[in-house]
Amino acid sequence: xxxxxxxxxxxxxxxxxxxxxxxxxxxxxxxxxxxxxxxxxxxxxxxxxxxxxxxxxxxxxxxxxxxxxxxxxxxxxxxxxxxxxxxxxxxxxxxxxxxxxxxxxxxxxxxxxxxxxxxxxxxxxxxxxxxxxxxxxxxxxxxxxxxxxxxxxxxxxxxxxxxxxxxxxxxxxxxxxxxxxxxxxxxxxxxxxxxxxxxxxxxxxxxxxxxxxxxxxxxxxxxxxxxxxxxxxxx
Amino acid sequence: xxxxxxxxxxxxxxxxxxxxxxxxxxxxxxxxxxxxxxxxxxxxxxxxxxxxxxxxxxxxxxxxxxxxxxxxxxxxxxxxxxxxxxxxxxxxxxxxxxxxxxxxxxxxxxxxxxxxxxxxxxxxxxxxxxxxxxxxxxxxxxxxxxxxxxxxxxxxxxxxxxxxxxxxxxxxxxxxxxxxxxxxxxxxxxxxxxxxxxxxxxxxxxxxxxxxxxxxxxxxxxxxxxxxxxxxxxxxxxxxxxxxxxxxxxxxxx
Ligand SMILES: Nc1ncnc2c1ncn2[C@@H]1O[C@H](COP(=O)(O)OP(=O)(O)OP(=O)(O)O)[C@@H](O)[C@H]1O
Ligand SMILES: [Mg+2]
Numbered sequence: 001x002x003x004x005x006x007x008x009x010x011x012x013x014x015x016x017x018x019x020x021x022x023x024x025x026x027x028x029x030x031x032x033x034x035x036x037x038x039x040x041x042x043x044x045x046x047x048x049x050x051x052x053x054x055x056x057x058x059x060x061x062x063x064x065x066x067x068x069x070x071x072x073x074x075x076x077x078x079x080x081x082x083x084x085x086x087x088x089x090x091x092x093x094x095x096x097x098x099x100x101x102x103x104x105x106x107x108x109x110x111x112x113x114x115x116x117x118x119x120x121x122x123x124x125x126x127x128x129x130x131x132x133x134x135x136x137x138x139x140x141x142x143x144x145x146x147x148x149x150x151x152x153x154x155x156x157x158x159x160x161x162x163x164x165x166x167x168x169x170x171x172x173x174x175x176x177x178x179x180x181x182x183x184x185x186x187x188x189x190x191x192x193x194x195x196x197x198x199x200x201x202x203x204x205x206x207x208x209x210x211x212x213x214x215x216x217x218x219x220x221x222x223x224x225x226x227x228x229x230x231x232x233x234x235x
Numbered sequence: 236x237x238x239x240x241x242x243x244x245x246x247x248x249x250x251x252x253x254x255x256x257x258x259x260x261x262x263x264x265x266x267x268x269x270x271x272x273x274x275x276x277x278x279x280x281x282x283x284x285x286x287x288x289x290x291x292x293x294x295x296x297x298x299x300x301x302x303x304x305x306x307x308x309x310x311x312x313x314x315x316x317x318x319x320x321x322x323x324x325x326x327x328x329x330x331x332x333x334x335x336x337x338x339x340x341x342x343x344x345x346x347x348x349x350x351x352x353x354x355x356x357x358x359x360x361x362x363x364x365x366x367x368x369x370x371x372x373x374x375x376x377x378x379x380x381x382x383x384x385x386x387x388x389x390x391x392x393x394x395x396x397x398x399x400x401x402x403x404x405x406x407x408x409x410x411x412x413x414x415x416x417x418x419x420x421x422x423x424x425x426x427x428x429x430x431x432x433x434x435x436x437x438x439x440x441x442x443x444x445x446x447x448x449x450x451x452x453x454x455x456x457x458x459x460x461x462x463x464x465x466x467x468x469x470x471x472x473x474x475x476x477x478x479x480x481x482x483x484x485x486x487x488x489x
Contacts, residue, residue: 051408134294135337135396139351139403142325153341231383233338 003045004196005205012192012202020209021187025038026102026174030109031167038113042121048231055117062116071112076104076180105177112186120162159226164221175210185209222225244269244303244369244436246329251290251300253283260286261297262462268407271436275449275470278459284442287459291440293322294328304328305406327355328410330400334416336392338384339374339400344371345380345435348399356403361399368408369397374428390421394428408440412446446489458482 005013044056080099087094122204128151136146178187189206191201244267253261257379260283267276278284289295291302292307296316302309309318318325338347345367352363371380374394384392386415393413400408413429414422426448433439433452444448449456457467460481466473477483 021340069301075385129337129340130334131335131337134334135331135339137294138326138329138331138333139399140290140323140355141351142321142323145354150352152338230342230387 004198005202007151015188015192016205016209017187019183019185022102022212023171023174023185026105026109026177026182027167027171029106030113030170032069032104033110034113034117034166034170035163037110038117038121041065041114041162042125044116045122046125056171060115060118063112068108068112068173069179070107072176072180075108075111076101079107093225101177101180101182104180105174106152109170109173109177112173113166116166116169117163120159121123121155122167123162124158125151127158128154131199151169151194155233160221161226164217164225167221168217171213172210240267245305246291246440247301247303248287248291249301249303251279251287251302252295253286253290254298259298260462262289263300264459264464266440266457266463268438268440271321271439272455273433273437273439273453274441274455274457275453276457276459277449277485281461283460284459287412288331288411288440288442291409292326292331294331322412323355326404327351327371328406330403330405332393332396332400332408332410332413334412336384336389336396336416338392340384343381343383344376344387344395347384347395348402349401351399366402367398370402371395373401374398375424388421389417390424391415393425395450397425397432399429401432401437407440408432410439410441410443411443412442412444414443444489446486458485 003011005011005016008013041056041059044052045060047053047056076099083099095163132150132154133146135148137143141149174184177184180192181187184204189202192202198204246266246268247416248266251261252259264283264287266274269467276284276287286295290297290300293302293316296314297311298314299311301311301323305328307318307320307325307467309316309325311317313325316322339350342350345353345364348367349360349363352358352366356363358366365402368377368380371377374397376391376394376398379387379391384395387395397408397413410429414425417425422445426445429441430450430452441453445454453470455467456470456473458473458479458481460467460479465479466477466482473482474486477486
């Protein structure tokens with residue numbers, strides 16, 4: 001039994017660890033991209049300019065209505081085509097390249113993450129205390145200083161629980177990329193099952209690994225929340 | 236810059252008008268504050284006291300009128316302000332203390348007071364710290380410099396808010412009902428600090444419902460009624476011989 005998970009040619013331990021590493025890389029790369037999309041969309045949706053506001057609200061509405069896996073296919077296939085036609089337009093002599101499944105995964109997951117993060121950020125922004133913002137203006141802070149020094153730290157506090165949930169969802173959604181031939185934890189597990197015909201063992205291990213990732217995330221998140229809420233009187 | 240007359244006002248508001256939609260809530264208010272003046276603004280709820288105070292530091296933009304602070308003039312017509320210096324330069328010369336304290340909840344007492352010193356007054360951290368500690372001591376909270384606002388009583392929070400305003404060394408401080416949100420037993424500690432500021436010669440404009448403060452501490456009382464100055468004068472003459480029926484009724488209701 002332990003042989004199954006040993007390192008090297010006979011066991012699947014190394015393949016599964018590689019898969020885990022890919023899963024982690026994917027999630028960690030998606031987070032910042034998704035947050036940036038989230039902020040851009042949130043501020044677009046709150047913009048004073050109507051056209052910009054429509055873009056922000058429309059983006060969230062559309063992304064929330066699409067199954068994640070469809071977004072992934074659209075990005076993988078569509079963006080690949082787009083990229084290649086751009087390359088062709090730039091230089092007709094050039095060879096077409098393959099769109100990296102990793103990049104497609106990051107983009108698709110970040111697009112979904114960003115749509116939901118935008119909602120979280122918008123909610124957090126609306127719960128900021130107007131009085132504290134006025135106090136910043138009243139001491140003579142510029143709008144930029146007020147944003148970076150007063151609004152953003154408090155926004156973070158209100159948004160953290162929601163963003164934490166999105167992170168955990170996204171961590172699990174990374175499993176979807178196995179369908180576009182990215183060797184993540186899920187795909188390596190399936191390969192191992194295919195070869196060894198031991199589905200129960202390998203799927204159980206995969207379950208355990210995803211579960212441990214989620215529990216670890218929850219622990220880190222609750223520490224971050226405690227830190228963000230320091231000094232706030234509990235009701 | 237207009238040359239300063241040392242005995243002239245350091246803050247003047249001239250014919251301030253403000254409408255929200257079709258409703259004109261300030262109907263041409265003028266006010267001069269000279270150095271060391273303590274001006275109490277009285278008036279019934281909805282008479283426009285807060286709106287007027289907020290027009291002085293442009294938290295609210297008047298519909299029309301003129302504000303002159305320390306020689307810098309902001310002229311507003313049709314809601315469009317014309318100013319020679321950025322609005323931040325005006326605001327840092329006018330401290331403001333709010334009814335709801337409005338301390339920054341993610342910053343400690345010390346950090347609340349240092350914030351403006353570092354980022355607006357551009358002081359070094361060390362210098363900001365010693366100035367902040369000095370003013371925190373001034374309001375009697377040296378023991379609590381590292382506390383977060385959420386762990387302080389309302390009276391303590393308001394004293395920190397006063398220290399935050401004082402630390403910027405403003406030309407004048409605006410107070411909007413600084414004791415109205417406090418439990419009755421905490422009002423005294425805040426009024427005591429305000430009284431000591433008045434005795435120090437700070438220029439203050441105070442919207443208040445505390446008649447004792449208006450009567451005993453202020454140098455001038457202004458009574459607003461429906462967006463207009465109905466009466467003004469020294470507290471002695473105002474309270475001894477109120478001229479308008481409205482002010483008589485107002486005093487009687489207090
Ligand atoms: N942002 C706003 N939009 C619309 N109307 C407003 C706004 N702010 C104030 N008002 C109206 O302007 C009038 C004056 O309000 P203001 O807050 O200045 O009164 P106040 O004298 O400070 O009263 P209080 O003693 O209750 O604080 C009120 O009728 C109020 O409803
Ligand atoms: Mg008011």
